[in-house]
Amino acid sequence: MKRILIGSLLALTSAAAFAEAPGGPSCGWGNMLFKGQSGFGSHFVASITNGTSGNATFGMTSGTNGCSTKGTLTYGGKPMLVLGSIMDELSEDMAKGEGEALTTYAVALGVKPEDRAHFAQVTHQHFSDIFTSASATDAEVHAATLAVMKQDARLAQYASEA
Amino acid sequence: MRKRFASRPVLGLSLALCLSLPALAASPSPARLQQLANDPYWLAIGHYETGKLGGWRSYVDDDDFFLSPDGPHDPAAELSATLTALYRPVNLGDKHPQCVFPARTRWLRDQLQLNDLPQPACGEFTTWYRDIAPHSSVLIFPAAYLNSPSSMFGHTLLRIDQADIDQNGTALLSYALNFGAFIEGSDNSILYAWKGLMGGYPGLFALLPYREKLSEYSRLENRDLWEYRLNLTPEETGRMVEHVWELKQIQFDYYFFDENCSYRLLELLEIARPGLELTDDFPITAIPVDTVRAIKDAGLVERIDYRPSRERELLERAKPLSDNELQWVKTLAADTQPLQSAEFQALPAERRALVQDGAYRLLRYQANGQERDPAAAQRSYQLLRAINQNPPTTLDVERPKLPEDGHDSRTWQLGVGSRDDRAFAEYGLRMAYHDLNDNLAGFPLGAQIEILGLKLRQYENNHWQLQELDFATIRSLTPRSQLLQPLSWQVAGGFERVPGKDGDETLVAHLNGGAGASWQLTDSTLAFAMATGRVEHNSDFAPYLATAGGFNTGLLWHNALGTASVEGAGDYFLNGEVRRRLSLNQQWQLGQNLGLRLSALREFSHLTGPENEVMLQLKWYHY
Numbered sequence: 001m002k003r004i005l006i007g008s009l010l011a012l013t014s015a016a017a018f019a020e021a022p023g024g025p026s027c028g029w030g031n032m033l034f035k036g037q038s039g040f041g042s043h044f045v046a047s048i049t050n051g052t053s054g055n056a057t058f059g060m061t062s063g064t065n066g067c068s069t070k071g072t073l074t075y076g077g078k079p080m081l082v083l084g085s086i087m088d089e090l091s092e093d094m095a096k097g098e099g100e101a102l103t104t105y106a107v108a109l110g111v112k113p114e115d116r117a118h119f120a121q122v123t124h125q126h127f128s129d130i131f132t133s134a135s136a137t138d139a140e141v142h143a144a145t146l147a148v149m150k151q152d153a154r155l156a157q158y159a160s161e162a
Numbered sequence: 163m164r165k166r167f168a169s170r171p172v173l174g175l176s177l178a179l180c181l182s183l184p185a186l187a188a189s190p191s192p193a194r195l196q197q198l199a200n201d202p203y204w205l206a207i208g209h210y211e212t213g214k215l216g217g218w219r220s221y222v223d224d225d226d227f228f229l230s231p232d233g234p235h236d237p238a239a240e241l242s243a244t245l246t247a248l249y250r251p252v253n254l255g256d257k258h259p260q261c262v263f264p265a266r267t268r269w270l271r272d273q274l275q276l277n278d279l280p281q282p283a284c285g286e287f288t289t290w291y292r293d294i295a296p297h298s299s300v301l302i303f304p305a306a307y308l309n310s311p312s313s314m315f316g317h318t319l320l321r322i323d324q325a326d327i328d329q330n331g332t333a334l335l336s337y338a339l340n341f342g343a344f345i346e347g348s349d350n351s352i353l354y355a356w357k358g359l360m361g362g363y364p365g366l367f368a369l370l371p372y373r374e375k376l377s378e379y380s381r382l383e384n385r386d387l388w389e390y391r392l393n394l395t396p397e398e399t400g401r402m403v404e405h406v407w408e409l410k411q412i413q414f415d416y417y418f419f420d421e422n423c424s425y426r427l428l429e430l431l432e433i434a435r436p437g438l439e440l441t442d443d444f445p446i447t448a449i450p451v452d453t454v455r456a457i458k459d460a461g462l463v464e465r466i467d468y469r470p471s472r473e474r475e476l477l478e479r480a481k482p483l484s485d486n487e488l489q490w491v492k493t494l495a496a497d498t499q500p501l502q503s504a505e506f507q508a509l510p511a512e513r514r515a516l517v518q519d520g521a522y523r524l525l526r527y528q529a530n531g532q533e534r535d536p537a538a539a540q541r542s543y544q545l546l547r548a549i550n551q552n553p554p555t556t557l558d559v560e561r562p563k564l565p566e567d568g569h570d571s572r573t574w575q576l577g578v579g580s581r582d583d584r585a586f587a588e589y590g591l592r593m594a595y596h597d598l599n600d601n602l603a604g605f606p607l608g609a610q611i612e613i614l615g616l617k618l619r620q621y622e623n624n625h626w627q628l629q630e631l632d633f634a635t636i637r638s639l640t641p642r643s644q645l646l647q648p649l650s651w652q653v654a655g656g657f658e659r660v661p662g663k664d665g666d667e668t669l670v671a672h673l674n675g676g677a678g679a680s681w682q683l684t685d686s687t688l689a690f691a692m693a694t695g696r697v698e699h700n701s702d703f704a705p706y707l708a709t710a711g712g713f714n715t716g717l718l719w720h721n722a723l724g725t726a727s728v729e730g731a732g733d734y735f736l737n738g739e740v741r742r743r744l745s746l747n748q749q750w751q752l753g754q755n756l757g758l759r760l761s762a763l764r765e766f767s768h769l770t771g772p773e774n775e776v777m778l779q780l781k782w783y784h785y
Contacts, residue, residue: 086334086373089373096519104335127547133543
């Protein structure tokens with residue numbers, strides 16, 4: 001309560017009240033189901049003080065932004081980078097068999113439009129093979145996805161490069 | 163643009179003083195260069211505005227952005243310096259001005275047919291541009307967020323999409339382009355507020371994955387998100403992104419009301435599509451929703467998408483559930499063991515699916531902003547597995563009324579009334595933006611944000627008085643439910659009239675706040691109750707500052723005419739004064755931007771007898 005009031009009082013005078021942190025409060029949101037980047041502390045500071053410290057980011061998922069990539073490029077580049085930042089959404093979508101994160105994952109894996117519905121269906125069926133526990137890492141999820149795809153006649157073609 | 167042409171003669175003069183022509187194969191004539199320096203596009207990519215004392219000044223506050231020492235205030239000097247710089251040797255690599263300023267380069271090359279330019283590789287820029295692969299643009303408007311001063315009025319940012327993003331439905335792969343204040347080090351809050359006020363923080367553009375912004379808004383802050391797909395062509399979007407590269411790590415002045423995120427985005431759109439005039443409409447303030455309206459009025463919007471916040475999704479999921487089922491939602495969020503119990507399994511499969519999904523959403527909502535808790539993660543995972551076995555129907559959240567269709571931000575008020583048999587007229591202006599009786603459409607429910615309100619009163623015999631000067635009044639009334647128990651709170655400060663000795667109205671300075679709870683009684687009624695505290699400077703009182711504790715409670719009713727409210731409040735001062743007030747308001751909505759409000763007020767004070775006031779007010783929401 002005290003914090004909220006202070007925050008609100010600040011708004012009375014804060015000249016930067018329209019500002020948002022340019023770099024994003026941090027990478028990730030710290031409330032993850034799956035272990036990933038955490039950063040609630042800095043988000044809190046950022047939303048109260050309306051900014052953040054550190055270098056402002058300027059694009060390029062593979063380099064300058066605040067998300068740690070932790071060498072995940074070795075697991076197939078873009079899919080891993082994307083996966084690391086949407087683990088929560090993806091797990092929910094895959095459990096339900098539909099959703100934007102699941103589509104995005106399919107696209108990042110190079111699955112062609114005509115096979116995406118099939119991809120959604122297959123990964124939905126194998127949800128617990130892909131997300132094996134609450135402590136699954138993005139690397140494990142990625143590897144497990146490829147393993148599942150290799151077992152499927154239509155999807156095997158997209159899993160070959162790994 | 164109008165403003166910019168106003169000071170042409172001054173520009174001509176400075177051009178004559180500062181011009182140093184580059185040694186080109188075929189030098190353009192001074193007249194041609196002067197004409198180019200006056201071109202709206204050149205002025206736009208230099209972010210020039212007419213200075214307060216005539217001449218030019220650039221919004222950019224960063225020497226790295228200018229090639230001429232006079233660049234910040236002299237577009238012509240900057241133009242000729244740029245022209246010279248484009249011919250510097252190619253071995254400068256990525257530091258070559260052509261690589262640093264691709265938008266300027268393209269424009270000058272096109273305008274002056276510079277066919278003899280050196281050809282630096284510009285590897286950094288090319289890689290960056292290829293990674294973004296700009297094709298189309300989307301304006302993003304996260305709705306107001308009362309619990310953060312940075313977001314009280316909403317915010318705007320741009321999303322840059324690649325060619326197939328829209329058709330694939332993979333906006334999560336897009337980039338967000340955001341302008342915001344940049345804070346270095348760890349300033350404390352007080353210093354922050356002060357520096358923000360004085361423009362002490364620079365503003366910077368940042369480009370980051372849209373999915374991060376999405377998580378921030380819809381998950382962490384629980385704000386609804388509006389996406390306005392713009393009809394910019396790939397060429398226009400590309401031109402804008404090219405210029406954004408020129409703004410990498412470049413600092414702007416940042417001011418609260420005008421030179422904010424929304425204003426900067428309007429500038430970018432003017433660069434994307436030369437000839438657009440968007441910024442001229444916002445000389446004083448650029449409230450995000452107003453800029454959305456301007457962009458829509460300019461015919462830039464092709465389609466509007468809505469993304470409900472995670473909180474709204476949770477509440478929507480809970481809506482059809484019975485009390486017993488809601489109890490199950492809470493039980494399962496706290497402990498997943500009963501998933502297999504005979505009691506839970508006795509529910510029909512499709513109801514179980516809804517309950518499981520509700521429990522998962524509740525759990526994720528509770529985990530919001532917390533450090534990762536392995537036990538909660540384990541429960542979430544168990545619920546996901548249950549959902550996987552028995553998926554719920556797709557959640558469909560109905561789209562609320564568009565924010566830009568809400569009433570305008572500034573309000574003029576004209577009232578006539580009577581206080582204790584003395585007639586008066588009241589004239590008011592509120593700079594921003596919404597109170598609880600105003601037309602709700604397009605605004606967050608139970609949110610009141612008023613900034614800078616002035617009321618003057620004219621009593622009989624031409625007696626004028628300052629009735630109220632309100633710096634800010636903010637109220638957040640979020641109803642409690644079986645699943646969520648949010649806090650309701652309010653804070654206000656300024657000058658106002660209170661009952662004084664002998665029936666006078668005394669002008670006092672005050673600051674007050676309160677906290678409590680709200681309850682949704684029916685679809686159209688909301689009740690609230692809060693404990694309050696107040697500090698007041700009152701000439702009737704002995705201490706310089708008098709303090710009071712009290713209460714504030716009321717009922718809001720959205721009816722066919724508009725919104726009605728009944729409110730009771732009391733302040734019990736330490737010095738013995740007790741002040742209570744009971745008020746009734748009914749707003750009658752005459753149109754999107756016109757309303758009539760009838761208010762009745764009865765005030766009690768130890769200093770004087772009870773006073774009655776009745777007023778009829780015309781409210782015009784404008785601009």
